[in-house]
Structure formats: C-alpha cells, structure tokens
Amino acid sequence: MATENKNLSQYDKNTIPNAKDFRFGIVVSEWNDAITNGLFEGAKAALIDCGALPENIVRWDVPGSFELIFGSKKMIETQNVDCVIAIGCVIKGETMHFEFVCDGVTQGVKDLNLKYDVPTIFCLLTDNTMQQSIDRSGGKHGNKGTEAAIAAIKMVALNK
Ligand SMILES: Nc1c(NC[C@H](O)[C@H](O)[C@H](O)CO)[nH]c(=O)[nH]c1=O
Numbered sequence: 001m002a003t004e005n006k007n008l009s010q011y012d013k014n015t016i017p018n019a020k021d022f023r024f025g026i027v028v029s030e031w032n033d034a035i036t037n038g039l040f041e042g043a044k045a046a047l048i049d050c051g052a053l054p055e056n057i058v059r060w061d062v063p064g065s066f067e068l069i070f071g072s073k074k075m076i077e078t079q080n081v082d083c084v085i086a087i088g089c090v091i092k093g094e095t096m097h098f099e100f101v102c103d104g105v106t107q108g109v110k111d112l113n114l115k116y117d118v119p120t121i122f123c124l125l126t127d128n129t130m131q132q133s134i135d136r137s138g139g140k141h142g143n144k145g146t147e148a149a150i151a152a153i154k155m156v157a158l159n160k
C-alpha cells in the first residue's frame, strides 16, 4: 500500500500499549530541519498521547541523516533507552549522493537492530521533492513521525 492510500497519523489508542514506563531516544537530522522538526513534533506528541512522560524522551540532533547511525548507536549505549527513533529527511538532488545516503542509513539502522537489544525505528523520508516531504511530515498524508512513535511503543512492548 502506498502512503497516498493511508494516513500516516492515524492510530487507535485502544490498540496501543501504555508507554508511561517506557524511555525513548529520538535522534534528529539537522538537514531539512523544517521537515525533521515536524517529524519530531509528530513523534513526541504521539508518544505523550500514548502515556509517555516528557522526561522520558531524550532528543539529540546530528548534522545529517548519515550521522543518525552513530547518534543512535551512542544513544543506545549511554542513555538507558528502551527504543530509539531515528528521524531524517533525504531529498533527491542532482547526483547519486541521494541513493548512497538513503541506502547507507537503511543498512546502518538495520545493523543497529541486529546488534543491540534495543529497537531503532527507521523514520527516514527518502523523497524526490520537498513537497513530498511536506506532505509526509504533517501535511496531506499525515506525519511519519507519528507512525514511527506508534511503531516504537509497539516494539518496546514486544521486547519487554
Ligand atoms: N543531502 C542530504 C544529506 N546529506 C548529508 C549526509 O547525510 C551527511 O551528513 C554528510 O554526507 C556528512 O556525512 N543529509 C540529509 O539528511 N538529507 C539530505 O537531503
């Protein structure tokens, strides 16, 4: 199902575990920060709506999406979190750099999930245009940050 056929912000609280005892790390890329901050706000709001305490949400910023890998690794190793949400927005430019950044972050986040007993949620927009990013960070398709937060809560509950 493509994103255009579902709203990224929709969830049924009755099906989501209460997150009051869960601790979350959120690593946010500074590239396209208008978008990544929107994704962060969506994620934070959903976590709190589902019971998470603000003091149990730790935010770190990193320069770009490629640094989400190392930032998430250090978040896991030092902050005693139950889950990490890695937030970034990669937008296609003129060169192949887009493909390498997207694939690198994808593989890096996968490797973190294999290495640590703490899930890292893949909240990376990989868009062709800024409009696609706007549409997915609180626009007409909802907010991928919200989707990531719900995934985070479900994965923490699964891992308890
Ligand atoms: N073009 C985008 C980047 N590029 C920067 C890389 O993520 C990385 O910070 C750099 O290669 C240094 O290691 N990052 C994004 O998050 N979004 C982009 O569109």
Ligand SMILES: CC(=O)[C@@H](O)COP(=O)(O)O
Pocket (backbone or CB within 6 Å): 090, 091, 092, 093, 094, 095, 096, 097, 098, 099, 101
């Ligand atoms: C994803 C990127 O790094 C990209 O936005 C950089 O743009 P360009 O490919 O034009 O150098």
